[in-house]
Amino acid sequence: MTTQDNTSGTVPGARPREASPGAVGGDLNAYVIARLTFPAQPQEDLAEYMERLLPTMTPFGGHILSHGKEVQPLEGVWDGYAVILGFPDAACAHGWYNSAEYQKIIQLRRRHVDGELIVVEGNPPGYDATGAAAAMRKRILAGAPGTPKA
Numbered sequence: 001m002t003t004q005d006n007t008s009g010t011v012p013g014a015r016p017r018e019a020s021p022g023a024v025g026g027d028l029n030a031y032v033i034a035r036l037t038f039p040a041q042p043q044e045d046l047a048e049y050m051e052r053l054l055p056t057m058t059p060f061g062g063h064i065l066s067h068g069k070e071v072q073p074l075e076g077v078w079d080g081y082a083v084i085l086g087f088p089d090a091a092c093a094h095g096w097y098n099s100a101e102y103q104k105i106i107q108l109r110r111r112h113v114d115g116e117l118i119v120v121e122g123n124p125p126g127y128d129a130t131g132a133a134a135a136m137r138k139r140i141l142a143g144a145p146g147t148p149k150a
Contacts, residue, residue, distance in 0.1 A: 036114070060096040
């Protein structure tokens with residue numbers, strides 16, 4: 001996947017602001033999902049991080065989709081909080097994370113918050129897992145390594 005050139009030339013690899021979708025009904029096809037554990041006491045560094053976060057995402061078409069909401073586990077145990085950020089594609093998500101602007105503030109979070117962050121691409125509209133199931137069955141029947149024999 002590739003990113004479009006930024007027509008303003010201010011952020012290499014960033015999408016033009018006018019091409020960035022809105023958070024509602026937009027074209028967000030990659031997600032940064034974080035499981036974070038916050039300190040018991042509020043920290044000034046974290047307040048500053050949250051104030052400065054969105055401006056680092058905007059040049060890459062990023063949006064904060066979920067932040068500060070109650071986590072409701074369906075299976076297993078989920079320790080901590082979830083944050084979900086949306087981007088037009090994985091290249092934009094990586095571009096944001098590795099950008100000089102985000103790297104300037106990342107330690108404000110890391111000093112006080114433990115957790116994991118991942119980037120995952122979404123499926124196209126109308127995706128149906130039955131095609132993946134058929135491909136899996138085909139591999140099983142062919143005796144692909146790592147698959148049980150039928």
